Amino acid sequence: MSPLFLQAALLTLTRNRGAATYAQTLQNIPETQVTTLENGLRVASEESNHPTCTVGVWIEAGSRYEDPKTNGAAFFVEHMALKGTKKRPGSAFEKEVESLGAHLNGYTSREQTAFYIKALSKDMPKAVELLSDLVQNCALEDSQIEKERVVILQELKEMDSNLADVTFDYLHATAYQGTSLAHTVEGTTDNIKRMTRGDLASYVDTHFKAPRMVLAAAGGISHKELVDAAKQHFTGPPFTSKGDSVPSLKRCRFTGSEIRARDDGLPLAHIALAVEGPGWADPDNVVLNVANAIIGRYDRTFGGGKNQSSKLATLAVEHNLCHSFEPFNTCYSDTGLFGFHFVSDPLSVDDMMFCAQGEWMRLCTSTTESEVTRAKNYLRNAMVAQLDGTTRVCENIGSHLLHYGRRIPLEEWDARISAVDAKMVRDVCSKYIYDKCPAIAAVGPIEQLLDYNRLRSAMYWVRL
Numbered sequence: 001m002s003p004l005f006l007q008a009a010l011l012t013l014t015r016n017r018g019a020a021t022y023a024q025t026l027q028n029i030p031e032t033q034v035t036t037l038e039n040g041l042r043v044a045s046e047e048s049n050h051p052t053c054t055v056g057v058w059i060e061a062g063s064r065y066e067d068p069k070t071n072g073a074a075f076f077v078e079h080m081a082l083k084g085t086k087k088r089p090g091s092a093f094e095k096e097v098e099s100l101g102a103h104l105n106g107y108t109s110r111e112q113t114a115f116y117i118k119a120l121s122k123d124m125p126k127a128v129e130l131l132s133d134l135v136q137n138c139a140l141e142d143s144q145i146e147k148e149r150v151v152i153l154q155e156l157k158e159m160d161s162n163l164a165d166v167t168f169d170y171l172h173a174t175a176y177q178g179t180s181l182a183h184t185v186e187g188t189t190d191n192i193k194r195m196t197r198g199d200l201a202s203y204v205d206t207h208f209k210a211p212r213m214v215l216a217a218a219g220g221i222s223h224k225e226l227v228d229a230a231k232q233h234f235t236g237p238p239f240t241s242k243g244d245s246v247p248s249l250k251r252c253r254f255t256g257s258e259i260r261a262r263d264d265g266l267p268l269a270h271i272a273l274a275v276e277g278p279g280w281a282d283p284d285n286v287v288l289n290v291a292n293a294i295i296g297r298y299d300r301t302f303g304g305g306k307n308q309s310s311k312l313a314t315l316a317v318e319h320n321l322c323h324s325f326e327p328f329n330t331c332y333s334d335t336g337l338f339g340f341h342f343v344s345d346p347l348s349v350d351d352m353m354f355c356a357q358g359e360w361m362r363l364c365t366s367t368t369e370s371e372v373t374r375a376k377n378y379l380r381n382a383m384v385a386q387l388d389g390t391t392r393v394c395e396n397i398g399s400h401l402l403h404y405g406r407r408i409p410l411e412e413w414d415a416r417i418s419a420v421d422a423k424m425v426r427d428v429c430s431k432y433i434y435d436k437c438p439a440i441a442a443v444g445p446i447e448q449l450l451d452y453n454r455l456r457s458a459m460y461w462v463r464l
Contacts, residue, residue, distance in 0.1 A: 032407035033223040040211030043230045045223045053219025054390040055127040056116025058398030061207035063183040064110045072187015073203040078108045079148045085137040121220035125229045132233035167270040170259040175439035179252035216398035219390040256437025269444040274339025275436045280331045280403040286416045287428040292327040293375035299324040312359045321352040346445035357458040363429040367422045435460040
């Protein structure tokens, strides 16, 4: 046997061994194991043969749990939690994480706060200890608070230059005006300037409680070892017992209205339009995600030009309507924002809005089976991509337990996607979009954006 033939045979064997069908991929996903401790802490894990693991704490806390005076506390606490604990003051905490060769990160959103560590699988117990110290014993030293205050104020200035983020904050402010969902995650400049140690400590004492937490892990770890580590480190006095009361969310009512921040000195206009969507657990979300996949997304840096499958993208290319557009389906516990955001030149705003709203109406009335098939394949691809790396898997576990009360298997998601047909898309889109009052946020040179009533009239078609 020649060396070249042998090499080719080995390559073929390797390829065949490494290839797995879509169905096999879904069936071979390890089961998510969940254990609830006596104090209410949920411990969840997914074991695999990875040499690394990601361990994190997902907490039911965020800007939606704040009032106008404390808005920004969750974001401030996230900054402070990474700056040392009572047991590991100052840089000692960071050095201990670095000594493991680990990566520590965190984020805050409107309804959840998360801290997670990616490390070698053998260091999982140490990662659990560090996370427990972080959420139970945050130092909140006055000197560190003042340093982070300066950092956060600088971040707020930088965020003002990100017009996409500004537009979405305005969209929340007008859609949920007068409610806690109208708050920005980062808080206001005035609030950050006057936030005291007492405010931060009060926020931690109120919200960082075991019944509101999920300790999640993914990678080469043992669920039993994870539970044992949780029992050892997450049972301290700061945690309430399972029966203690937990602050409940107030209903945030959606309002069809608009915010316009016109600035003709800016080169491009940012426009976001949304209707009220369903909350996390509503099955309509799967259908709406299929609808968004039909709309597609576009950016001038993409390839494809006029040959893209998205009809709206084709129109954008042919008529130079925008620089980019993207649909979104942002969910919360009991409500959501279903809409689209686009960036365009000042003289293209009206045409782009006309085409985008027309695409919405087409979803309600004329969706075809071929479009739905393509969109479902797109969603399946995005779903399997969530399996890349332990961090994404861990985040899915933590978020799912907070949002749904359980980890929904990918096989179940696939079954839900498969059940969607064109009639379902038309019916569900009509339920949420057709003849509904939208919320609109617009920033930049938006003189050409039509009056709200004109935009509202484009939310239905007059049929003869």
